Amino acid sequence: MITNDIPLRRIDHVRFFVGNARQSAYFYRNAFGFEVVAYAGLETKVRHEAGYVLRQGEITFVLISPLSKEHPDSQRLISHGDGVMDIAIDVADVSSSFQTAVSRGATAVRNPEAIEDEYGIYESASIRAYGDTTHTFVNRDRYQGVHSPGFKPIDADRYSAATAHPVGLAAIDHIVGNVEEGKMNEWVEFYRKVLGFEQLVSFDDKDISTEYSALMSKVVQNGTGRIKFPINEPAKAKRKSQIDEYLQYYGGPGVQHIALMTGDIIETVKAMRANDVSFLRVPKSYYDSLPARVGPIRESIDDLAELGILVDRDEEGYMLQIFTKPVADRPTLFFEVIQRRGSKSFGKGNFKALFEAIEREQDKRGTL
Ligand code: FE2
Numbered sequence: 001m002i003t004n005d006i007p008l009r010r011i012d013h014v015r016f017f018v019g020n021a022r023q024s025a026y027f028y029r030n031a032f033g034f035e036v037v038a039y040a041g042l043e044t045k046v047r048h049e050a051g052y053v054l055r056q057g058e059i060t061f062v063l064i065s066p067l068s069k070e071h072p073d074s075q076r077l078i079s080h081g082d083g084v085m086d087i088a089i090d091v092a093d094v095s096s097s098f099q100t101a102v103s104r105g106a107t108a109v110r111n112p113e114a115i116e117d118e119y120g121i122y123e124s125a126s127i128r129a130y131g132d133t134t135h136t137f138v139n140r141d142r143y144q145g146v147h148s149p150g151f152k153p154i155d156a157d158r159y160s161a162a163t164a165h166p167v168g169l170a171a172i173d174h175i176v177g178n179v180e181e182g183k184m185n186e187w188v189e190f191y192r193k194v195l196g197f198e199q200l201v202s203f204d205d206k207d208i209s210t211e212y213s214a215l216m217s218k219v220v221q222n223g224t225g226r227i228k229f230p231i232n233e234p235a236k237a238k239r240k241s242q243i244d245e246y247l248q249y250y251g252g253p254g255v256q257h258i259a260l261m262t263g264d265i266i267e268t269v270k271a272m273r274a275n276d277v278s279f280l281r282v283p284k285s286y287y288d289s290l291p292a293r294v295g296p297i298r299e300s301i302d303d304l305a306e307l308g309i310l311v312d313r314d315e316e317g318y319m320l321q322i323f324t325k326p327v328a329d330r331p332t333l334f335f336e337v338i339q340r341r342g343s344k345s346f347g348k349g350n351f352k353a354l355f356e357a358i359e360r361e362q363d364k365r366g367t368l
Contacts, residue, residue, distance in 0.1 A: 006097045006196055008089050008222045011172050012138045013053075013060035013147075014258060015086040017076050021065035024082065025052040027327070028061060031275045032335075033167035038151040039158075042067070046150045053147040057170035059260060062147070076132060081330040084255035086126070087175055088136040089227065097137045098125035104194045109134050119145030127194075130179050130187055130231075131253030135195075167271035173259040173338050174219075174228035174346070178246045180253060184216055184233035191220040191229060198223070214241035214355070219346065230346060232256060242358050245367045249330040257323070259336035265320045266299060268337055269307045278325040280361070281308045282353040293349065294318055298341070312349040317342015321350065331365060 018024045028034045034054035041050035048071050054061045064085070066074040076085065091097040095112045102108050112125035120143040126136040138148075146153050179187050191197040197220040214237035221228040234241035246256055262268040273279070287305040294313040299320065304311065309322045320339045327333055347354075362368040 006100050007092050008097075008195065008224075008227055009092065010058075010090050010226050011175070012088040012090040012136075012140075013062050014084055014172070014175070015062045015064060015088060015136075016082065017064050017066075017073055017080075017085040018082040019065060019077050021050050021052050021063040024063045024065075025054060028054050028063070029164065031272065031277050032056070033165055033169060033271065033275070034059075034061065035164040035166070036154050036158075038146040039154045040150040040152070044150060044152045051151065052154075053151055056166050057168075059169055059172055060147075079251040080132065080254060081250070081332060082328045083250060083333050084133060084175075084258070086134045086136050087129070087255070088124075088138050091137045091139055092141075094123040094125050094137045094139045098127065101127050101137075101194050105190075106194045110136075112137075115149045117145065117149045119143055119149075122148050124148075129190075130177050130183075131250075133177065133254055165271070165275075167275070168262045168264055168268040169260045169337070170263060171261045173261040173336075173340075174230060175258050176230045176232060176256045178232050178243050178250075178253055178256040180247060181234050183253070184218060184231050187231045188218050188220055191231075196223065197221055197227075197229070200228075214239060215243045217346075225344075239359055239368050240362070242355070242362060245362055245365075246332055248367075250332045255333060257334045257336050259321075259338045262337055262339050265309055265322070265337055265339035266303050266307065268339075269309060269322055272337070273307065279308055280323045280325060280354065280357045282310065282357050286310070286353050310347065310350040310354065312343065312345065312347040314343045314345045316344060319343040319345065319347060321347050323354065325361065331362075331367065 025036050029036050034056045036052055037055050038053035040046045049067055050065050052063045098112050107128035109126040109128050114121050114123045122143040123139045124136050126134045129135050188199055200219040200221055214235050215232050216235050217230050217232045219230040232243050234243035287301055294311045309320050311318055311320050318341050322337050324335045359368055
């Protein structure tokens with residue numbers, strides 16, 4: 001019997017490795033409404049990379065770029081393009097979390113270290129997840145700095161909080177990984193066995209093996225339900241799976257999408273659209289059948305149709321969601337904006353409409 005004896009508190013931050021962190025920071029700030037709060041680089045005596053810390057609500061993104069080809073991760077940019085390198089998880093005890101994970105079969109990437117600077121002690125250690133993705137256990141209980149050693153608050157003359165325009169993104173709802181065909185169960189087992197997650201039964205195989213979906217998905221979550229990681233693998237279908245397309249362009253398994261929670265999806269999506277974020281669109285006919293499918297909802301169907309927001313209902317309530325197009329040139333990482341009104345599910349009632357929308361995009365790319 002596995003108990004959840006690695007007390008994972010929350011997702012601390014998501015670390016992206018990108019070709020040009022300065023310009024990515026501009027994108028996430030001006031399109032997604034993040035505030036740029038900290039910087040690391042030559043000016044803060046960090047010689048090998050530049051980093052930006054962005055924050056909105058409880059969400060923290062860290063964008064990193066190498067400053068030379070000697071950077072140990074510089075090859076990632078050729079293999080993967082821009083993408084998520086690490087999902088960092090806040091834990092009460094870094095050493096014991098790491099030792100427990102490794103003793104249960106996790107691959108160590110970086111042993112526990114405690115770095116001390118003028119702001120206190122920052123502890124972290126990393127293990128391998130799918131592909132080149134890692135999980136870092138972090139503890140900042142004894143650290144008062146803006147993010148982690150090396151980072152300094154951003155210069156007010158470079159980015160000021162006064163000019164940030166948050167769009168209402170509040171927290172990370174879930175982070176989805178794409179893995180190779182036949183590997184989904186292995187990774188579900190990894191999260192169960194190594195990190196003490198439980199598998200949710202929100203999808204079963206027959207729900208998702210339609211001719212359109214061409215993917216299989218299972219969801220694991222930690223004991224408190226605050227950390228949710230769906231895992232996808234490609235499935236054989238009439239058309240090339242969107243997961244195969246991802247694996248080809250990312251050069252292996254990795255993070256497919258990050259779902260960001262909002263308390264008011266209509267206002268959030270309006271603001272993001274005004275900032276030129278591109279979202280997937282479903283046909284107007286989706287909204288004709290919506291009232292019959294989901295019953296009464298608080299939002300106006302006209303508003304949802306205007307913005308392209310999808311709705312799904314289960315026994316506990318309903319949820320609203322929308323997906324961006326990929327945020328880089330490779331058809332890899334994208335984002336979801338989600339608002340929950342009782343439902344804890346992931347929108348399986350939208351799969352058909354959504355996957356057809358994705359297929360239209362794949363068709364334009366010649367990868368279907
Ligand atoms: Fe999602």
